[in-house]
Amino acid sequence: MARPLIGISTYWVGSARWGAWELPAALLPAGYPLLVQRAGGLAAMLPPDGPEAAAQTVARLDGLVVAGGPDVDPVHYGAERDPRTDPPARERDTWELALIGAALDGGVPLLGICRGMQLLNVALGGTLVQHLDGHRGPAAGAFGGHIVKPVPGTRYAAAVPEAVSVPTYHHQAVDTLGRGLLATAYAEDGTTEAVELxxxxxxxxxxxxxxxxxxxxxVMRALVTAAS
Known part of the structure; x- marks a missing residue:
């Protein structure tokens, strides 16, 4: 059986360095494609493009991952900017919202990771808490960890039926759920940790x-299985 092609949204960065070179780059932490490959899929990077290209891009994929990254611009859910919210990543917001819309319209399996989950919620009309204390990690650029408990009978619980400790680095979270979404896992402090349609x-x-x-x-294996 052919391995499904899984597209992963990707950063544009103004400067990256490798060898003798320092140039603008399309960048993705290696953990994302490695996880897709471990789960049995083929990984393809999707750097930001015009939103009009999203439907054609998604139509060529078997599954879509919207990766983690900077905070979603609160303009997308009608909120005033908290001073602790990241500067807007407008090009990436526009591209990834278009990718999510195309995947939902086309029935293409979709997994949102951290920012990707938040953006999925916003795409469906939901809102975000702009700052949570104690979730971002022990230091800048260092992942923390906490326990996540699944809601029995959900798609997430079918993939991961027990409570697990997960790597975490975020300070925003779902507030009001988007249209049709269910909260399907929680942290011990009640923060929504997974959502699904x-x-x-x-x-x-x-x-x-x-x-x-x-x-x-x-979690990734569940996406790859759905995309197969």
């Missing part, structure tokens, strides 16, 4: 970073 195509968002956990590829 019941029925139909596979649509799941997780608040943590499964690409940083070498021991557990089950």
């Amino acid at each position: 019941p029925g139909g195509a596979f649509v799941l968002g997780v608040q943590w970073h499964p690409e940083m956990d070498d021991s557990d590829a089950r």
Whole structure:
């Protein structure tokens, strides 16, 4: 059986360095494609493009991952900017919202990771908490960890039925759920840690970073299975 092609949204960065070179680059932490490959898929990077290209791009994929990254611009959910919210990443917001819309319209399996989960919620009309204390990690650029408990009977619980410790680095979270979304896992403090659309195509968002956990590829395997 052919391995499904999984597209992963990707950063544009103004400067990256490798060897003798320092140039603008399309960049993606290696954990994302490695996780797709471990789960049985083929990984393709999707750097930002015009939103009019999203439907054609998604039509060529078997599944879509919207990766983690900077905060979603609160303009997309009608909120005033908290001073602790990241500067807007307008090009990436526009591109990834278009990718999510195309995947939902086309029934293409979708997994949102951290920012990707938040953006999925916003795409469906939901809102975000712009700052949570104690979730971002022990220091800048260092992942923390906490326990996530699944809601029995959900798509997420079918993939990961037990409570697990997950790698985490975020300070924003789902506030009001988007249209049709169910909260399907929680942190011990009640923060929504996974959301999904019941029925139909596979649509799941997780608040943590499964690409940083070498021991557990089950969330990505669920996407790859749905995409096969």
